[in-house]
Amino acid sequence: MxxxxxxxxxxxxxxxxxxxxxxxxxxxxxxxxxxxxxxxxxxxxxxxxxxxxxxxxxxxxxxxxxxxxxxxxxxxxxxxxxxxxxxxxxxxxxxxxxxxxxxxxSAGELPLIVFGDQEYPEETRLRYRYLDLRREAMQENMKLRSDVVASIRRRMWDTGFREYQTPIITASSPEGARDFLVPSRLHPGKFYALPQAPQLFKQLIMVSGFDKYFQVAPCFRDEDPRADRSPTDFYQLDMEMSFVEQQDVFDTIQPVIAGIFEEFGGGRKVDAEWPQISYRDSAMWYGTDKPDLRNPIKMQDVSEHFRGSGFAIFAKLLEQDGTQIRAIPAPTGGSRKFCDRMNAFAQKEGLPGMGYIFWRDQGEGMEAAGPLAKNIGPERTEAIRQQLGLDVGDAAFFLGGKPAAFESVAGKARSVIGEELNLTDKERFAFAWIVDFPMYEADEETGKVDFSHNPFSMPQGGLEALNGDPLNVLGYQYDLACNGYELVSGAIRNHKLDIMIKAFELAGYGADEVHKRFGGLVNAFQYGAPPHGGCAAGIDRIVMLLADEANIREVIMFPMNQRAEDLMMNAPSDPTSDQLMELGLRVIPRED
The missing domain is CATH 2.40.50.140 (Nucleic acid-binding proteins)
Incomplete structure (x- = not known):
């Protein structure tokens, strides 16, 4: 035996x-x-x-x-x-x-009990992760993660892709987050970087003549933690294709993602229709670029109904350039009690409150109620109701100002309203491609123009588009949203050197700096670069959704805590004097 x-x-x-x-x-x-x-x-x-x-x-x-x-x-x-x-x-x-x-x-006294469903502080769970992982829910999450990765690989191979590995030690590049730097012993004073993504290498793979590439790739970003984001490292399904347009990428990755959710979604419906929504419309309708389409609420611009109205706050606001009034419809939310709750929500979010109107049956017909209704009168109120498609027992909430100042709160309010009124269908996965992202954004204080998304994307309209106002330039950039989370991000790449140099110039990077920082890619583009594009899907986030977890740390085997610390392995730790001496480094204490 x-x-x-x-x-x-x-x-x-x-x-x-x-x-x-x-x-x-x-x-x-x-x-x-x-x-x-x-x-x-x-x-x-x-x-x-x-x-x-x-x-x-x-x-x-x-x-x-x-x-x-x-x-x-x-x-x-x-x-x-x-x-x-x-x-x-x-x-x-x-x-x-x-x-x-x-x-x-044998085992000593246990800091946490494996049997049962007791709740423990996250610090305890992460410090004794090997015990936490013995619990049934964690075992199931980790098995699910492993099965998802295996299925992803099979599906990519079946689609005609091959997996290639890219370097872990590389040079720094602007991917939108801070790099983790690695000091070089052989080259004192110089640093490598851990890759934020295999971006440049997968483009070079296309230039090298490999038509389809994928990789289950580790990525490293020194970011502030969130419930849906690891503060140090994560894994993504990284893919790239040559001789493709935007729709080709969508048509390739959609069956892979849909198949994963159908296979591991526990019977929940996977929407067959994946609409393509412009970034501008997504911000307008949902207050975010990662909308949860399980919630049917769609916000609308109702500025015209308040311009010159008796509600002075909104009327005066609309006299300023760039301002807008948006309405959040709330079907079945037509009670003063619910409206007061939502008003309190807005105040917790740092706003004075949210205006509201609700419609009730007074026996002789419909009546609009609430402070706003009294101020703007029945004609304007009725026009708002008809525009929003509301009826008796419904309500609408209103926020105003420059959209950048209130958009995120409006998006949160939409989500809360959907949850509170049971409008959000929890038994489905709803996907949407968000397209037409702006290439550039301007700093509100300095006015400096910089990339708003991936700097290696092809601008829509090519070189000609870059000769106008940079803030009007759209890129062939896209994200895939699912149930309120960004799952996939990608772009058609800028493979023409003259367009790339011009694009970086508009963001303040001179040609010399582009050659210095991205010499490998710049040099490669001089030798017949093909049109190419691709995307990356966040594996941790996909598994989080499939496992129905609200925190990404529940599906990562050994995650960091909210302070980017590994309590189990005591990282980050102080280097020894010998290590610092060998690397030619000195740690200068930070002054408080």
């Missing part, structure tokens, strides 16, 4: 009754039933109930065993009484009577 096991803890069933078996695993739970000890023995695959009584030579030793001890048992498979069968377990028809036992690894 094998040294540790003849079967896993999920294999035994009624056909094994009478067999002598050997199992190894962890003590999930132990129960003393008056001289008979029952143990739920757990391994990666499942649980088997094992037991012994005073007649067993192993009884005395088993009495000293506690939760999470790792043990090996030899015993005889027995059928459970009909009344004691556990239909929830694959092994629920049998139990194993222990004849011999060996402790493989």
């Amino acid at each position: 094998h040294t540790y096991r003849s079967h896993s803890c999920a294999e035994l069933n009624k056909s094994n009754v009478g067999d002598t078996v050997r199992l190894s695993g962890w003590v999930h739970r132990i129960r003393d039933h008056g001289g008979v000890l029952f143990v739920d023995l757990r391994d990666h695959y499942g649980i088997t109930q094992v037991l012994c009584d005073g007649d067993s030579a192993a009884f005395a030793e088993l009495e000293g065993v506690r939760s999470e001890w790792c043990i090996r048992i030899d015993g005889e498979v027995k059928a459970r009484d009909e009344s004691l069968i556990n239909p929830k377990l694959p092994t629920g028809e049998i139990e194993v009577y222990i004849r011999e036992m060996e402790v493989l690894g």
